[in-house]
Amino acid sequence: MTGTPVAVRIDGVDKVFRTRKGGEVHALSDVSLDVAAGEFVSLIGPSGCGKSTLMRLVADLDPLTSGEITVFGKSVEQARKDQDYGIAFQQAGLLPWRSVRANIELPLEIHGVDARDRRDRSDELLALIGLEDFADHHPDQLSGGMKQRVAIARAMAERPRLLLMDEPFGALDEMTREHMQNELVALCQETGAAVIFVTHSIPEAVFLSDRVVVMSPRPGRITDIVPLDFKARDEDLREDTAFYEGVTAVRTLLHGSEQGGPRGVENR
């Protein structure tokens, strides 16, 4: 293969869930997508279209029914075992008995990184997420936004080449959410990580992504891919005509018009 290396290759994937009563739920149908190294790709679509399912297949948390997924050229099982990616899902999932610093250092500890190097890395990440003064606090002493920042720092502790993020900012208020988006952009620039990002927010997808993948109602299929090539992803972009044009393009593809829309997709 020539050109940019591929972080994730999803090739003709179907997912059918078998329910306990013997029924079937066809969640994904013939989904193919390549995510390049360093690329930021968002998945957007109506509620129940299979965004989280696709993420879980990539993370090897569920088996696929047919097709193939590789992560950096490896099987999803091997990539999971090798911990080739960081995961940040909607619930921050911090360990309540560990301090902020100890939560961030957890993956490093599991992999036998020595205490001094762990501390250097957690110092760096605490500075990056602006929580230096909270290193010794525990999760229950933090706001929702702060917890999410810690979860993202933990996901990035080992400088993964790939981040899987499922609605990581869904529970945050609008101001915190925009702040977290800015931080994520900075973190990705620092590490060059590829990201697959699930969101219900069209502006969030457009602000963050190199490409927005639009999915159909169940069974989820990729119906459109919107490339976005902004000069810079900073506060000015949020007021830029090019940004509004991107939002309108995605909204039109999702809704078939600029007004209204399916359940589970937010225009804000």
Ligand SMILES: Nc1ncnc2c1ncn2[C@@H]1O[C@H](COP(=O)(O)OP(=O)(O)OP(=O)(O)O)[C@@H](O)[C@H]1O
């Ligand atoms: N373990 C399961 N067993 C049976 N059906 C399932 C299972 N997990 C998901 N589904 C079904 O698969 C479909 C896709 O679900 P999924 O959670 O991936 O959608 P989503 O696009 O992430 O939705 P939302 O935007 O509401 O979070 C839904 O119809 C859901 O009910």
